[in-house]
């Protein structure tokens with residue numbers, strides 16, 4: 338079900354992938370400064386209202402500073418050789434790169450994930466105190482790749498296995514595709530009719546939502562298309578009961594990152610080295 342994907346790249350992209358991409362220097366921006374340069378220009382009171390009115394969902398077409406988007410695009414292409422592909426018939430087909438690989442090869446993404454400016458702004462929107470996900474959660478930050486015809490994710494929620502809420506931030510990185518994020522608002526609220534919507538997330542665009550409230554899917558990629566999105570997960574309580582951790586890990590191993598990535602951290606922690 339889970340395979341490596343060295344040869345899974347369409348031609349124009351593979352020209353810049355591989356080791357040479359790592360040596361082509363693209364200076365990393367300073368994450369906090371770059372985030373603040375954008376968030377201080379927004380009408381944040383208005384965005385907060387929009388987020389609440391849409392039952393904990395917000396889409397912004399143009400969020401990231403251009404130098405951040407450029408850095409993410411560079412990393413997404415440089416990490417093509419690291420993509421782990423998965424097929425879950427009827428539910429999901431596509432690739433992902435876990436936070437463990439990002440830590441090794443794209444540290445700017447880890448820095449952006451932890452940016453105080455970013456987290457503070459998301460806290461303003463959500464009205465919740467947010468924390469980064471624990472070190473052994475491979476989903477804390479991850480890249481998703483849609484590079485083959487039919488790559489998609491079926492309807493689902495980003496269910497929280499934590500004791501508190503789980504928020505998902507999606508950042509558009511590469512979108513040379515017809516893929517759409519289809520969603521339904523208010524599905525958990527019997528008093529409000531479900532409200533369907535659909536967006537494409539262009540490079541630098543943002544989607545932020547409470548994972549247990551937004552029903553969503555990514556529609557299938559066509560031939561010669563490529564889409565990469567970056568996901569950040571924030572939680573209100575990083576505690577997770579052991580049996581839920583087990584279910585969450587199994588899901589991440591089967592549907593996203595492969596067993597080696599997901600259980601590697603646990604194994605090394607068992608030996609006292611993490």
Ligand SMILES: O=C(O)CCC(=O)C(=O)O
Nearest residue numbers: 481490495507553555566
């Ligand atoms: O690729 C995306 O933008 C979102 C993917 C998604 O919904 C998920 O992996 O849970």
Ligand SMILES: [Fe+2]
Nearest residue numbers: 493494495553
């Ligand atoms: Fe999702």
